[in-house]
Amino acid sequence: MKEEERQRLVELLRKAIYELTGNYYPDERIRILEYKLERLLKRVHMNSTAPENVISSFMRTPENRKLLIDLMTVPETRFFRExxxxxxxxxxxxxxxxxxxxxxxxxxxxxxxxxxxxxxxxxxxxxxxxxxxxxxxxxxxxxxxxxxxxxxxxxxxxxxxxxxxxxxxxxxxxxxxxxxxxxxxxxxxxxxxxxxxxxxxxxxxxxxxxxxxxxxxxxxxxxxxxxxxxxxxxxxxxxxxxxxxxxxxxxxxxxxxxxxxxxxxxxxxxxxxx
CATH class of the missing domain: 3.40.50.150 (Vaccinia Virus protein VP39)
Structure with missing residues:
Protein backbone atom coordinates (compact mmCIF):
# COMPACT_ATOMS: atom_id res chain seq x y z
CA MET A 1 0.00 0.00 0.00
CA LYS A 2 1.37 3.40 -0.97
CA GLU A 3 2.03 5.95 1.75
CA GLU A 4 -0.67 8.26 0.39
CA GLU A 5 -3.22 5.43 0.55
CA ARG A 6 -2.14 4.53 4.09
CA GLN A 7 -2.58 8.12 5.25
CA ARG A 8 -6.05 8.21 3.68
CA LEU A 9 -6.94 4.90 5.35
CA VAL A 10 -5.87 6.19 8.77
CA GLU A 11 -8.08 9.27 8.33
CA LEU A 12 -11.08 7.18 7.27
CA LEU A 13 -10.49 4.81 10.18
CA ARG A 14 -10.37 7.73 12.63
CA LYS A 15 -13.72 8.93 11.29
CA ALA A 16 -15.28 5.43 11.41
CA ILE A 17 -14.25 4.86 15.03
CA TYR A 18 -15.68 8.24 16.01
CA GLU A 19 -18.99 7.42 14.31
CA LEU A 20 -19.20 3.96 15.91
CA THR A 21 -18.05 4.73 19.45
CA GLY A 22 -17.63 8.48 19.98
CA ASN A 23 -13.91 7.93 20.63
CA TYR A 24 -11.74 10.49 18.86
CA TYR A 25 -8.07 9.95 18.08
CA PRO A 26 -6.38 13.39 18.03
CA ASP A 27 -3.20 13.94 16.01
CA GLU A 28 -0.98 13.18 19.00
CA ARG A 29 -2.48 9.67 19.18
CA ILE A 30 -2.29 8.90 15.46
CA ARG A 31 0.72 6.63 16.02
CA ILE A 32 -1.42 4.43 18.26
CA LEU A 33 -4.11 4.33 15.59
CA GLU A 34 -1.55 3.35 12.93
CA TYR A 35 -0.26 0.52 15.14
CA LYS A 36 -3.79 -0.78 15.72
CA LEU A 37 -4.51 -0.56 12.01
CA GLU A 38 -1.53 -2.82 11.31
CA ARG A 39 -2.92 -5.39 13.75
CA LEU A 40 -6.35 -5.10 12.20
CA LEU A 41 -5.12 -5.69 8.65
CA LYS A 42 -3.19 -8.79 9.75
CA ARG A 43 -6.38 -10.35 11.11
CA VAL A 44 -8.62 -9.80 8.08
CA HIS A 45 -8.02 -10.63 4.43
CA MET A 46 -8.92 -7.77 2.09
CA ASN A 47 -9.71 -8.22 -1.61
CA SER A 48 -8.89 -4.57 -2.19
CA THR A 49 -6.43 -2.25 -0.44
CA ALA A 50 -8.19 0.91 -1.61
CA PRO A 51 -8.85 2.88 1.63
CA GLU A 52 -12.58 3.37 0.97
CA ASN A 53 -13.03 -0.35 0.26
CA VAL A 54 -11.15 -1.38 3.41
CA ILE A 55 -13.33 0.81 5.63
CA SER A 56 -16.59 -0.15 3.92
CA SER A 57 -15.62 -3.80 4.43
CA PHE A 58 -15.35 -3.22 8.18
CA MET A 59 -18.59 -1.25 8.36
CA ARG A 60 -20.60 -3.67 6.22
CA THR A 61 -21.32 -6.48 8.70
CA PRO A 62 -21.95 -6.61 12.48
CA GLU A 63 -19.10 -9.12 12.83
CA ASN A 64 -16.56 -6.82 11.20
CA ARG A 65 -17.82 -3.76 13.09
CA LYS A 66 -17.43 -5.73 16.32
CA LEU A 67 -13.86 -6.70 15.36
CA LEU A 68 -13.08 -3.05 14.68
CA ILE A 69 -14.54 -1.90 18.01
CA ASP A 70 -12.86 -4.69 20.02
CA LEU A 71 -9.42 -3.95 18.61
CA MET A 72 -9.69 -0.17 18.95
CA THR A 73 -11.03 -0.02 22.51
CA VAL A 74 -8.83 -1.82 25.03
CA PRO A 75 -8.11 0.70 27.83
CA GLU A 76 -5.55 0.21 30.57
CA THR A 77 -6.97 -0.94 33.89
CA ARG A 78 -5.89 -2.44 37.19
CA PHE A 79 -7.27 -3.41 40.58
CA PHE A 80 -7.86 -0.60 43.11
CA ARG A 81 -6.82 2.12 40.70
CA GLU A 82 -6.88 5.46 42.56
Missing amino acids: REQLEVLFDVLLKDKRQLEVASVGCSTGQEPYSIAMLMAKRGINGRVLGLDINEEVLRKARSGVYNLSQLKDIPEEYRGFVEVKGEFFEINPDIKRRVEFRYVNLIESETFEPLKCRCDVVLCRNVLIYFSGDSKRKALLNLKDMLRKGGILVLSSTEILGKEYHDLFKTVKAERFFFYKKREAEDDKSPCG
Missing part, protein backbone atom coordinates in the same frame (compact mmCIF):
# COMPACT_ATOMS: atom_id res chain seq x y z
CA ARG A 83 -7.75 3.65 45.77
CA GLU A 84 -7.77 6.81 47.89
CA GLN A 85 -10.46 8.36 45.70
CA LEU A 86 -12.63 5.24 46.06
CA GLU A 87 -12.21 5.23 49.84
CA VAL A 88 -13.24 8.90 50.06
CA LEU A 89 -16.29 8.08 47.93
CA PHE A 90 -17.45 5.28 50.23
CA ASP A 91 -16.20 6.58 53.59
CA VAL A 92 -17.10 10.27 53.23
CA LEU A 93 -19.78 10.84 50.57
CA LEU A 94 -21.57 7.52 51.07
CA LYS A 95 -20.67 6.72 54.67
CA ASP A 96 -24.27 6.16 55.83
CA LYS A 97 -25.32 4.03 52.87
CA ARG A 98 -25.94 0.32 53.38
CA GLN A 99 -27.51 -0.42 49.99
CA LEU A 100 -26.04 0.82 46.71
CA GLU A 101 -26.22 0.26 42.98
CA VAL A 102 -22.89 1.22 41.38
CA ALA A 103 -21.82 1.17 37.73
CA SER A 104 -18.31 1.05 36.29
CA VAL A 105 -18.40 2.38 32.72
CA GLY A 106 -15.51 1.37 30.49
CA CYS A 107 -14.82 -1.51 32.87
CA SER A 108 -12.53 -3.38 30.44
CA THR A 109 -11.49 -6.77 31.88
CA GLY A 110 -13.31 -6.20 35.17
CA GLN A 111 -10.70 -5.06 37.67
CA GLU A 112 -12.57 -1.89 38.63
CA PRO A 113 -16.04 -3.42 39.23
CA TYR A 114 -14.52 -6.27 41.23
CA SER A 115 -12.51 -3.75 43.30
CA ILE A 116 -15.70 -1.80 44.01
CA ALA A 117 -17.51 -4.99 45.02
CA MET A 118 -14.68 -5.78 47.46
CA LEU A 119 -14.79 -2.27 48.93
CA MET A 120 -18.55 -2.58 49.43
CA ALA A 121 -18.33 -6.05 50.95
CA LYS A 122 -15.62 -4.92 53.38
CA ARG A 123 -17.89 -2.09 54.57
CA GLY A 124 -21.02 -4.20 54.87
CA ILE A 125 -22.72 -2.44 51.95
CA ASN A 126 -25.24 -4.54 50.06
CA GLY A 127 -26.13 -4.05 46.43
CA ARG A 128 -24.89 -4.65 42.92
CA VAL A 129 -22.07 -3.47 40.71
CA LEU A 130 -22.57 -3.14 36.96
CA GLY A 131 -19.52 -3.50 34.74
CA LEU A 132 -20.22 -1.83 31.38
CA ASP A 133 -18.12 -1.78 28.23
CA ILE A 134 -18.40 -1.57 24.45
CA ASN A 135 -15.83 -4.33 23.92
CA GLU A 136 -17.45 -7.79 23.99
CA GLU A 137 -14.10 -9.57 24.16
CA VAL A 138 -12.99 -7.86 27.38
CA LEU A 139 -16.44 -8.45 28.90
CA ARG A 140 -16.00 -12.20 28.37
CA LYS A 141 -12.68 -12.06 30.21
CA ALA A 142 -14.24 -9.98 32.98
CA ARG A 143 -17.03 -12.52 33.55
CA SER A 144 -14.47 -15.29 34.05
CA GLY A 145 -12.96 -13.43 37.02
CA VAL A 146 -9.58 -15.09 36.42
CA TYR A 147 -6.38 -13.03 36.35
CA ASN A 148 -2.65 -13.53 36.04
CA LEU A 149 -0.91 -13.79 39.41
CA SER A 150 1.22 -10.74 38.53
CA GLN A 151 -1.87 -8.56 39.16
CA LEU A 152 -2.24 -9.73 42.76
CA LYS A 153 0.21 -7.02 43.84
CA ASP A 154 -2.42 -4.38 42.99
CA ILE A 155 -4.86 -5.81 45.54
CA PRO A 156 -4.20 -4.51 49.09
CA GLU A 157 -3.42 -7.19 51.68
CA GLU A 158 -6.70 -6.66 53.55
CA TYR A 159 -8.72 -7.48 50.41
CA ARG A 160 -6.88 -10.62 49.32
CA GLY A 161 -9.33 -12.81 51.20
CA PHE A 162 -11.72 -12.06 48.35
CA VAL A 163 -9.58 -13.96 45.82
CA GLU A 164 -8.35 -17.55 45.51
CA VAL A 165 -4.84 -18.24 44.19
CA LYS A 166 -4.64 -21.13 41.73
CA GLY A 167 -1.11 -21.71 40.47
CA GLU A 168 -0.11 -18.91 38.09
CA PHE A 169 -3.56 -17.33 38.32
CA PHE A 170 -6.03 -16.12 40.89
CA GLU A 171 -9.81 -16.05 40.76
CA ILE A 172 -12.34 -13.68 42.28
CA ASN A 173 -14.29 -15.60 44.92
CA PRO A 174 -17.93 -16.55 44.25
CA ASP A 175 -19.44 -14.09 46.75
CA ILE A 176 -17.81 -11.11 45.01
CA LYS A 177 -18.63 -12.49 41.55
CA ARG A 178 -22.31 -12.71 42.47
CA ARG A 179 -22.32 -9.00 43.27
CA VAL A 180 -21.13 -8.02 39.78
CA GLU A 181 -23.01 -8.09 36.47
CA PHE A 182 -21.35 -7.31 33.13
CA ARG A 183 -23.16 -5.74 30.17
CA TYR A 184 -22.49 -4.26 26.76
CA VAL A 185 -23.12 -0.53 26.30
CA ASN A 186 -22.10 2.07 23.75
CA LEU A 187 -21.70 5.46 25.41
CA ILE A 188 -23.16 7.34 22.45
CA GLU A 189 -26.09 4.97 21.78
CA SER A 190 -28.92 5.91 24.14
CA GLU A 191 -30.88 2.72 23.41
CA THR A 192 -28.17 0.59 25.06
CA PHE A 193 -28.76 2.60 28.26
CA GLU A 194 -32.56 2.23 28.30
CA PRO A 195 -32.56 -0.76 30.74
CA LEU A 196 -30.21 1.18 33.05
CA LYS A 197 -32.18 4.42 33.44
CA CYS A 198 -32.49 5.70 37.01
CA ARG A 199 -30.86 2.53 38.28
CA CYS A 200 -27.62 3.73 39.89
CA ASP A 201 -26.58 5.67 42.97
CA VAL A 202 -23.03 6.01 41.64
CA VAL A 203 -21.54 5.85 38.15
CA LEU A 204 -17.78 5.63 37.73
CA CYS A 205 -16.48 6.64 34.30
CA ARG A 206 -12.77 7.11 34.89
CA ASN A 207 -10.27 7.75 32.10
CA VAL A 208 -12.94 7.16 29.45
CA LEU A 209 -14.29 10.61 28.56
CA ILE A 210 -10.75 11.81 27.80
CA TYR A 211 -11.24 10.06 24.44
CA PHE A 212 -14.46 11.98 23.70
CA SER A 213 -15.03 15.55 22.59
CA GLY A 214 -17.76 17.92 21.45
CA ASP A 215 -21.15 16.40 20.68
CA SER A 216 -20.07 12.84 21.47
CA LYS A 217 -18.90 13.85 24.94
CA ARG A 218 -22.19 15.62 25.73
CA LYS A 219 -24.16 12.65 24.43
CA ALA A 220 -22.11 10.32 26.64
CA LEU A 221 -22.63 12.53 29.69
CA LEU A 222 -26.38 12.68 29.07
CA ASN A 223 -26.49 8.88 29.02
CA LEU A 224 -24.46 8.72 32.25
CA LYS A 225 -26.78 11.26 33.87
CA ASP A 226 -29.83 9.23 32.85
CA MET A 227 -28.40 6.18 34.63
CA LEU A 228 -28.32 8.01 37.94
CA ARG A 229 -31.10 8.20 40.48
CA LYS A 230 -31.98 11.57 42.00
CA GLY A 231 -28.92 12.84 43.85
CA GLY A 232 -26.69 10.27 42.16
CA ILE A 233 -22.94 10.80 41.84
CA LEU A 234 -20.68 10.66 38.77
CA VAL A 235 -17.04 9.79 39.47
CA LEU A 236 -14.30 10.73 37.00
CA SER A 237 -10.60 10.13 37.55
CA SER A 238 -8.84 12.55 39.90
CA THR A 239 -7.07 14.15 36.92
CA GLU A 240 -10.29 14.85 34.98
CA ILE A 241 -12.29 18.03 35.45
CA LEU A 242 -15.79 18.45 34.07
CA GLY A 243 -15.86 21.80 32.29
CA LYS A 244 -18.39 24.59 32.85
CA GLU A 245 -20.16 23.68 29.62
CA TYR A 246 -21.52 20.59 31.42
CA HIS A 247 -22.66 22.31 34.62
CA ASP A 248 -26.24 22.13 33.39
CA LEU A 249 -25.96 18.36 33.84
CA PHE A 250 -23.91 18.02 37.05
CA LYS A 251 -22.88 20.16 40.00
CA THR A 252 -19.44 19.81 41.52
CA VAL A 253 -19.06 18.39 45.03
CA LYS A 254 -15.71 18.35 46.84
CA ALA A 255 -14.81 15.70 49.41
CA GLU A 256 -11.33 16.01 50.91
CA ARG A 257 -9.06 16.62 47.90
CA PHE A 258 -11.33 15.02 45.30
CA PHE A 259 -14.05 16.41 43.06
CA PHE A 260 -17.21 14.44 42.37
CA TYR A 261 -20.22 15.35 40.22
CA LYS A 262 -23.78 15.21 41.50
CA LYS A 263 -26.70 14.84 39.10
CA ARG A 264 -28.35 18.20 38.60
CA GLU A 265 -32.15 18.26 38.69
CA ALA A 266 -34.28 21.09 37.30
CA GLU A 267 -36.88 22.43 39.73
CA ASP A 268 -39.66 21.36 37.38
CA ASP A 269 -38.05 17.99 36.62
CA LYS A 270 -40.65 15.28 36.08
CA SER A 271 -38.23 12.46 35.29
CA PRO A 272 -39.10 8.94 36.52
CA CYS A 273 -35.96 8.82 38.68
CA GLY A 274 -37.80 10.48 41.59
Whole structure:
Protein backbone atom coordinates (compact mmCIF):
# COMPACT_ATOMS: atom_id res chain seq x y z
CA MET A 1 0.00 0.00 0.00
CA LYS A 2 1.37 3.40 -0.97
CA GLU A 3 2.03 5.95 1.75
CA GLU A 4 -0.67 8.26 0.39
CA GLU A 5 -3.22 5.43 0.55
CA ARG A 6 -2.14 4.53 4.09
CA GLN A 7 -2.58 8.12 5.25
CA ARG A 8 -6.05 8.21 3.68
CA LEU A 9 -6.94 4.90 5.35
CA VAL A 10 -5.87 6.19 8.77
CA GLU A 11 -8.08 9.27 8.33
CA LEU A 12 -11.08 7.18 7.27
CA LEU A 13 -10.49 4.81 10.18
CA ARG A 14 -10.37 7.73 12.63
CA LYS A 15 -13.72 8.93 11.29
CA ALA A 16 -15.28 5.43 11.41
CA ILE A 17 -14.25 4.86 15.03
CA TYR A 18 -15.68 8.24 16.01
CA GLU A 19 -18.99 7.42 14.31
CA LEU A 20 -19.20 3.96 15.91
CA THR A 21 -18.05 4.73 19.45
CA GLY A 22 -17.63 8.48 19.98
CA ASN A 23 -13.91 7.93 20.63
CA TYR A 24 -11.74 10.49 18.86
CA TYR A 25 -8.07 9.95 18.08
CA PRO A 26 -6.38 13.39 18.03
CA ASP A 27 -3.20 13.94 16.01
CA GLU A 28 -0.98 13.18 19.00
CA ARG A 29 -2.48 9.67 19.18
CA ILE A 30 -2.29 8.90 15.46
CA ARG A 31 0.72 6.63 16.02
CA ILE A 32 -1.42 4.43 18.26
CA LEU A 33 -4.11 4.33 15.59
CA GLU A 34 -1.55 3.35 12.93
CA TYR A 35 -0.26 0.52 15.14
CA LYS A 36 -3.79 -0.78 15.72
CA LEU A 37 -4.51 -0.56 12.01
CA GLU A 38 -1.53 -2.82 11.31
CA ARG A 39 -2.92 -5.39 13.75
CA LEU A 40 -6.35 -5.10 12.20
CA LEU A 41 -5.12 -5.69 8.65
CA LYS A 42 -3.19 -8.79 9.75
CA ARG A 43 -6.38 -10.35 11.11
CA VAL A 44 -8.62 -9.80 8.08
CA HIS A 45 -8.02 -10.63 4.43
CA MET A 46 -8.92 -7.77 2.09
CA ASN A 47 -9.71 -8.22 -1.61
CA SER A 48 -8.89 -4.57 -2.19
CA THR A 49 -6.43 -2.25 -0.44
CA ALA A 50 -8.19 0.91 -1.61
CA PRO A 51 -8.85 2.88 1.63
CA GLU A 52 -12.58 3.37 0.97
CA ASN A 53 -13.03 -0.35 0.26
CA VAL A 54 -11.15 -1.38 3.41
CA ILE A 55 -13.33 0.81 5.63
CA SER A 56 -16.59 -0.15 3.92
CA SER A 57 -15.62 -3.80 4.43
CA PHE A 58 -15.35 -3.22 8.18
CA MET A 59 -18.59 -1.25 8.36
CA ARG A 60 -20.60 -3.67 6.22
CA THR A 61 -21.32 -6.48 8.70
CA PRO A 62 -21.95 -6.61 12.48
CA GLU A 63 -19.10 -9.12 12.83
CA ASN A 64 -16.56 -6.82 11.20
CA ARG A 65 -17.82 -3.76 13.09
CA LYS A 66 -17.43 -5.73 16.32
CA LEU A 67 -13.86 -6.70 15.36
CA LEU A 68 -13.08 -3.05 14.68
CA ILE A 69 -14.54 -1.90 18.01
CA ASP A 70 -12.86 -4.69 20.02
CA LEU A 71 -9.42 -3.95 18.61
CA MET A 72 -9.69 -0.17 18.95
CA THR A 73 -11.03 -0.02 22.51
CA VAL A 74 -8.83 -1.82 25.03
CA PRO A 75 -8.11 0.70 27.83
CA GLU A 76 -5.55 0.21 30.57
CA THR A 77 -6.97 -0.94 33.89
CA ARG A 78 -5.89 -2.44 37.19
CA PHE A 79 -7.27 -3.41 40.58
CA PHE A 80 -7.86 -0.60 43.11
CA ARG A 81 -6.82 2.12 40.70
CA GLU A 82 -6.88 5.46 42.56
CA ARG A 83 -7.75 3.65 45.77
CA GLU A 84 -7.77 6.81 47.89
CA GLN A 85 -10.46 8.36 45.70
CA LEU A 86 -12.63 5.24 46.06
CA GLU A 87 -12.21 5.23 49.84
CA VAL A 88 -13.24 8.90 50.06
CA LEU A 89 -16.29 8.08 47.93
CA PHE A 90 -17.45 5.28 50.23
CA ASP A 91 -16.20 6.58 53.59
CA VAL A 92 -17.10 10.27 53.23
CA LEU A 93 -19.78 10.84 50.57
CA LEU A 94 -21.57 7.52 51.07
CA LYS A 95 -20.67 6.72 54.67
CA ASP A 96 -24.27 6.16 55.83
CA LYS A 97 -25.32 4.03 52.87
CA ARG A 98 -25.94 0.32 53.38
CA GLN A 99 -27.51 -0.42 49.99
CA LEU A 100 -26.04 0.82 46.71
CA GLU A 101 -26.22 0.26 42.98
CA VAL A 102 -22.89 1.22 41.38
CA ALA A 103 -21.82 1.17 37.73
CA SER A 104 -18.31 1.05 36.29
CA VAL A 105 -18.40 2.38 32.72
CA GLY A 106 -15.51 1.37 30.49
CA CYS A 107 -14.82 -1.51 32.87
CA SER A 108 -12.53 -3.38 30.44
CA THR A 109 -11.49 -6.77 31.88
CA GLY A 110 -13.31 -6.20 35.17
CA GLN A 111 -10.70 -5.06 37.67
CA GLU A 112 -12.57 -1.89 38.63
CA PRO A 113 -16.04 -3.42 39.23
CA TYR A 114 -14.52 -6.27 41.23
CA SER A 115 -12.51 -3.75 43.30
CA ILE A 116 -15.70 -1.80 44.01
CA ALA A 117 -17.51 -4.99 45.02
CA MET A 118 -14.68 -5.78 47.46
CA LEU A 119 -14.79 -2.27 48.93
CA MET A 120 -18.55 -2.58 49.43
CA ALA A 121 -18.33 -6.05 50.95
CA LYS A 122 -15.62 -4.92 53.38
CA ARG A 123 -17.89 -2.09 54.57
CA GLY A 124 -21.02 -4.20 54.87
CA ILE A 125 -22.72 -2.44 51.95
CA ASN A 126 -25.24 -4.54 50.06
CA GLY A 127 -26.13 -4.05 46.43
CA ARG A 128 -24.89 -4.65 42.92
CA VAL A 129 -22.07 -3.47 40.71
CA LEU A 130 -22.57 -3.14 36.96
CA GLY A 131 -19.52 -3.50 34.74
CA LEU A 132 -20.22 -1.83 31.38
CA ASP A 133 -18.12 -1.78 28.23
CA ILE A 134 -18.40 -1.57 24.45
CA ASN A 135 -15.83 -4.33 23.92
CA GLU A 136 -17.45 -7.79 23.99
CA GLU A 137 -14.10 -9.57 24.16
CA VAL A 138 -12.99 -7.86 27.38
CA LEU A 139 -16.44 -8.45 28.90
CA ARG A 140 -16.00 -12.20 28.37
CA LYS A 141 -12.68 -12.06 30.21
CA ALA A 142 -14.24 -9.98 32.98
CA ARG A 143 -17.03 -12.52 33.55
CA SER A 144 -14.47 -15.29 34.05
CA GLY A 145 -12.96 -13.43 37.02
CA VAL A 146 -9.58 -15.09 36.42
CA TYR A 147 -6.38 -13.03 36.35
CA ASN A 148 -2.65 -13.53 36.04
CA LEU A 149 -0.91 -13.79 39.41
CA SER A 150 1.22 -10.74 38.53
CA GLN A 151 -1.87 -8.56 39.16
CA LEU A 152 -2.24 -9.73 42.76
CA LYS A 153 0.21 -7.02 43.84
CA ASP A 154 -2.42 -4.38 42.99
CA ILE A 155 -4.86 -5.81 45.54
CA PRO A 156 -4.20 -4.51 49.09
CA GLU A 157 -3.42 -7.19 51.68
CA GLU A 158 -6.70 -6.66 53.55
CA TYR A 159 -8.72 -7.48 50.41
CA ARG A 160 -6.88 -10.62 49.32
CA GLY A 161 -9.33 -12.81 51.20
CA PHE A 162 -11.72 -12.06 48.35
CA VAL A 163 -9.58 -13.96 45.82
CA GLU A 164 -8.35 -17.55 45.51
CA VAL A 165 -4.84 -18.24 44.19
CA LYS A 166 -4.64 -21.13 41.73
CA GLY A 167 -1.11 -21.71 40.47
CA GLU A 168 -0.11 -18.91 38.09
CA PHE A 169 -3.56 -17.33 38.32
CA PHE A 170 -6.03 -16.12 40.89
CA GLU A 171 -9.81 -16.05 40.76
CA ILE A 172 -12.34 -13.68 42.28
CA ASN A 173 -14.29 -15.60 44.92
CA PRO A 174 -17.93 -16.55 44.25
CA ASP A 175 -19.44 -14.09 46.75
CA ILE A 176 -17.81 -11.11 45.01
CA LYS A 177 -18.63 -12.49 41.55
CA ARG A 178 -22.31 -12.71 42.47
CA ARG A 179 -22.32 -9.00 43.27
CA VAL A 180 -21.13 -8.02 39.78
CA GLU A 181 -23.01 -8.09 36.47
CA PHE A 182 -21.35 -7.31 33.13
CA ARG A 183 -23.16 -5.74 30.17
CA TYR A 184 -22.49 -4.26 26.76
CA VAL A 185 -23.12 -0.53 26.30
CA ASN A 186 -22.10 2.07 23.75
CA LEU A 187 -21.70 5.46 25.41
CA ILE A 188 -23.16 7.34 22.45
CA GLU A 189 -26.09 4.97 21.78
CA SER A 190 -28.92 5.91 24.14
CA GLU A 191 -30.88 2.72 23.41
CA THR A 192 -28.17 0.59 25.06
CA PHE A 193 -28.76 2.60 28.26
CA GLU A 194 -32.56 2.23 28.30
CA PRO A 195 -32.56 -0.76 30.74
CA LEU A 196 -30.21 1.18 33.05
CA LYS A 197 -32.18 4.42 33.44
CA CYS A 198 -32.49 5.70 37.01
CA ARG A 199 -30.86 2.53 38.28
CA CYS A 200 -27.62 3.73 39.89
CA ASP A 201 -26.58 5.67 42.97
CA VAL A 202 -23.03 6.01 41.64
CA VAL A 203 -21.54 5.85 38.15
CA LEU A 204 -17.78 5.63 37.73
CA CYS A 205 -16.48 6.64 34.30
CA ARG A 206 -12.77 7.11 34.89
CA ASN A 207 -10.27 7.75 32.10
CA VAL A 208 -12.94 7.16 29.45
CA LEU A 209 -14.29 10.61 28.56
CA ILE A 210 -10.75 11.81 27.80
CA TYR A 211 -11.24 10.06 24.44
CA PHE A 212 -14.46 11.98 23.70
CA SER A 213 -15.03 15.55 22.59
CA GLY A 214 -17.76 17.92 21.45
CA ASP A 215 -21.15 16.40 20.68
CA SER A 216 -20.07 12.84 21.47
CA LYS A 217 -18.90 13.85 24.94
CA ARG A 218 -22.19 15.62 25.73
CA LYS A 219 -24.16 12.65 24.43
CA ALA A 220 -22.11 10.32 26.64
CA LEU A 221 -22.63 12.53 29.69
CA LEU A 222 -26.38 12.68 29.07
CA ASN A 223 -26.49 8.88 29.02
CA LEU A 224 -24.46 8.72 32.25
CA LYS A 225 -26.78 11.26 33.87
CA ASP A 226 -29.83 9.23 32.85
CA MET A 227 -28.40 6.18 34.63
CA LEU A 228 -28.32 8.01 37.94
CA ARG A 229 -31.10 8.20 40.48
CA LYS A 230 -31.98 11.57 42.00
CA GLY A 231 -28.92 12.84 43.85
CA GLY A 232 -26.69 10.27 42.16
CA ILE A 233 -22.94 10.80 41.84
CA LEU A 234 -20.68 10.66 38.77
CA VAL A 235 -17.04 9.79 39.47
CA LEU A 236 -14.30 10.73 37.00
CA SER A 237 -10.60 10.13 37.55
CA SER A 238 -8.84 12.55 39.90
CA THR A 239 -7.07 14.15 36.92
CA GLU A 240 -10.29 14.85 34.98
CA ILE A 241 -12.29 18.03 35.45
CA LEU A 242 -15.79 18.45 34.07
CA GLY A 243 -15.86 21.80 32.29
CA LYS A 244 -18.39 24.59 32.85
CA GLU A 245 -20.16 23.68 29.62
CA TYR A 246 -21.52 20.59 31.42
CA HIS A 247 -22.66 22.31 34.62
CA ASP A 248 -26.24 22.13 33.39
CA LEU A 249 -25.96 18.36 33.84
CA PHE A 250 -23.91 18.02 37.05
CA LYS A 251 -22.88 20.16 40.00
CA THR A 252 -19.44 19.81 41.52
CA VAL A 253 -19.06 18.39 45.03
CA LYS A 254 -15.71 18.35 46.84
CA ALA A 255 -14.81 15.70 49.41
CA GLU A 256 -11.33 16.01 50.91
CA ARG A 257 -9.06 16.62 47.90
CA PHE A 258 -11.33 15.02 45.30
CA PHE A 259 -14.05 16.41 43.06
CA PHE A 260 -17.21 14.44 42.37
CA TYR A 261 -20.22 15.35 40.22
CA LYS A 262 -23.78 15.21 41.50
CA LYS A 263 -26.70 14.84 39.10
CA ARG A 264 -28.35 18.20 38.60
CA GLU A 265 -32.15 18.26 38.69
CA ALA A 266 -34.28 21.09 37.30
CA GLU A 267 -36.88 22.43 39.73
CA ASP A 268 -39.66 21.36 37.38
CA ASP A 269 -38.05 17.99 36.62
CA LYS A 270 -40.65 15.28 36.08
CA SER A 271 -38.23 12.46 35.29
CA PRO A 272 -39.10 8.94 36.52
CA CYS A 273 -35.96 8.82 38.68
CA GLY A 274 -37.80 10.48 41.59
